[in-house]
Amino acid sequence: MRNVLKAGCLFGLSAFLWLNPAAIEAVDPEVLIPRVPEDQMAEARSWKNPYPATPENIEKGEAIFFGKGFCVTCHGKDGKGLNIEGLRGKLPRNFTDGEWQAARADGELLWILKNGSKGTAMAPFIPLVLTEDEAWHVLLYVRSLGKK
Ligand code: HEC
Incomplete structure (x- = not known):
């Protein structure tokens, strides 16, 4: 119902x-629907980024976004998301969208990096590609894109 x-x-x-x-x-209002399942939401929302959003930490995250995390290949140089041919499921998220930024807690974004977004090209990155520390840094960079 x-x-x-x-x-x-x-x-x-x-x-x-x-x-x-x-x-x-x-x-697209669809992007605002939570990706974290309801029964895991309280736990995910309780995870806080241990790193402050200093220019140095954001720069570290930027290096991961363009480097070992290869986020840029789908989310684009400007973070607006690329419409890549052959991509299954939904389009990569536009990180400059302030409404989406406001709808998500940091912990929900970390949950995505741990679990991916089912049925889409967004795969899990922790622990195979990124450590949790690296993931928190890249999320500082993702957040900074929403403030431009
Ligand atoms: C192969 C393409 C691809 C790569 C590489 C990729 N993403 Fe994504 N990402 C997506 C897609 C597609 C979505 C949209 C999923 C959805 O709508 O549920 C997404 C969604 C997201 C979201 C939003 C989830 C939400 O709650 O709305 C975050 C955060 C994210 N990606 C972070 C990253 C980071 C950080 C990296 C690099 C470490 C990365 N992505 C690499 C394709 C990719």
């Missing part, structure tokens, strides 16, 4: 955006 309601709301919102030319550039 809740899913039906959710779908109804989304349909209504899409219809509104479609009918409202000024809102055409607006965010």
Whole structure:
């Protein structure tokens, strides 16, 4: 029943955006739906980034984004997400979208880096590609893209 309601709301919102030319550039409301399953949400939200958003830490995260994390290959140089041919599932997230940034807690983003987003090209990166420390740094960089 809740899913039906959710779908109804989304349909209504899409219809509104479609009918409202000024809102055409607006965010796809689908990206705001939480990716973390409900039964893991409280735990995920309790994880806090132990690193402060200093210029040095953000720079470390940037190096990972463009380097060993290869986030840039899907999320793009400007973090807006690339529409890559052959990508299965949803488009890579646009990190400059302030509404999406505000909808997510840091812990939810770490959860994604641990678990990936099922049914999409977003794979788990911890622990095979990144350590948890590296992941927190790259998330500082992701957050900085929302503030530009
Ligand atoms: C192979 C392509 C690909 C690569 C590489 C990739 N991503 Fe993603 N990413 C995606 C896609 C596709 C989504 C959208 C998934 C969805 O809508 O559920 C996504 C979503 C996300 C999200 C948003 C999840 C949410 O809660 O909305 C975050 C955060 C993220 N990626 C971080 C990263 C980071 C950091 C890296 C590098 C370590 C990275 N991604 C590398 C494809 C990729």
